Amino acid sequence: MWTCRISSSLLLLLLFFFFIFFVSSASAANTQNNPADQLVVVLNDNRTAHKQSALYDNPGLACIALQYIKAYAGNCDEVDTKKPADSEFAETFAPNCGVQASTLTPITGRLLGCQSKYVSPSEAFSDLLMKNSKSLDILYNKNHTEVGAAVSGSDGGAPYFWCVLFSSGQTNTSFALEGGVAKVTRPGCFSGASDDCNSANSLYTRHQLWLYAAGAVTLVGFALGL
Ligand SMILES: *[C@@H]1O[C@H](CO)[C@@H](O)[C@H](O)[C@H]1NC(C)=O
Ligand SMILES: *[C@@H]1O[C@H](CO)[C@@H](O)[C@H](O)[C@H]1NC(C)=O
Numbered sequence: 577m578w579t580c581r582i583s584s585s586l587l588l589l590l591l592f593f594f595f596i597f598f599v600s601s602a603s604a605a606n607t608q609n610n611p612a613d614q615l616v617v618v619l620n621d622n623r624t625a626h627k628q629s630a631l632y633d634n635p636g637l638a639c640i641a642l643q644y645i646k647a648y649a650g651n652c653d654e655v656d657t658k659k660p661a662d663s664e665f666a667e668t669f670a671p672n673c674g675v676q677a678s679t680l681t682p683i684t685g686r687l688l689g690c691q692s693k694y695v696s697p698s699e700a701f702s703d704l705l706m707k708n709s710k711s712l713d714i715l716y717n718k719n720h721t722e723v724g725a726a727v728s729g730s731d732g733g734a735p736y737f738w739c740v741l742f743s744s745g746q747t748n749t750s751f752a753l754e755g756g757v758a759k760v761t762r763p764g765c766f767s768g769a770s771d772d773c774n775s776a777n778s779l780y781t782r783h784q785l786w787l788y789a790a791g792a793v794t795l796v797g798f799a800l801g802l
């Protein structure tokens with residue numbers, strides 16, 4: 577009886593720490609932990625070094641960049657040959673993100689790259705997205721006011737797509753989010769939403785983590801005879 581009490585308390589304690597671990601890892605908001613946010617930092621540093629303004633990181637636009645990636649359905653080789661139809665922005669991308677369709681603003685530039693290997697955001701910027709002088713023209717275009725970046729592997733694995741969309745919209749009124757909150761979907765990370773999305777787990781589905789947590793809780797429940 578006594579040993580049973582001890583092990584029950586121990587299990588409850590373990591359960592408690594388990595929850596603390598998962599809740600904290602799921603809610604920590606940190607630019608350091610999001611490759612899409614890091615890409616925007618690299619990009620803005622490069623712009624300002626070339627006497628261009630730093631661009632506003634718009635979460636609505638960034639979420640749309642992630643949907644844009646998803647439109648390629650993992651087909652890396654189509655990056656240079658195909659482009660999603662303009663109508664997809666209003667019909668699919670905006671609704672998936674909770675972006676109000678009436679606040680969509682023309683895209684003034686895009687950078688898109690894909691490869692099988694995952695690289696750091698700064699390598700993705702210089703090796704994958706800055707392909708030629710045309711990419712530099714897009715980067716330094718004076719008409720951009722805002723930017724949104726996203727990275728995703730298909731089904732949480734290779735190949736990895738990196739997408740940057742630029743717009744000349746009014747930063748506080750374009751790509752407005754219903755309720756002011758971006759709909760976070762996995763796999764994939766997008767910038768501007770203070771969303772913790774470290775490549776070790778969130779490029780995969782966060783739901784998988786919660787499933788593990790739920791599984792563990794069930795196991796502990798059985799052990800306690802609840
Ligand atoms: C900005 O990026 C371009 C393209 O990668 C690179 O050639 C240039 O050296 C960068 N500038 C700075 C100041 O980092
Ligand atoms: C900026 O926008 C103006 C007006 O739409 C356009 O005429 C011009 O070509 C654009 N500049 C660049 C560098 O794209």
Ligand SMILES: *[C@@H]1O[C@H](CO)[C@@H](O)[C@H](O)[C@H]1NC(C)=O
Nearest residue numbers: 721745746747748749750752
């Ligand atoms: C958006 O920003 C502009 C310029 O900074 C300002 O004049 C305008 O009032 C702002 N609008 C809203 C809805 O905050």
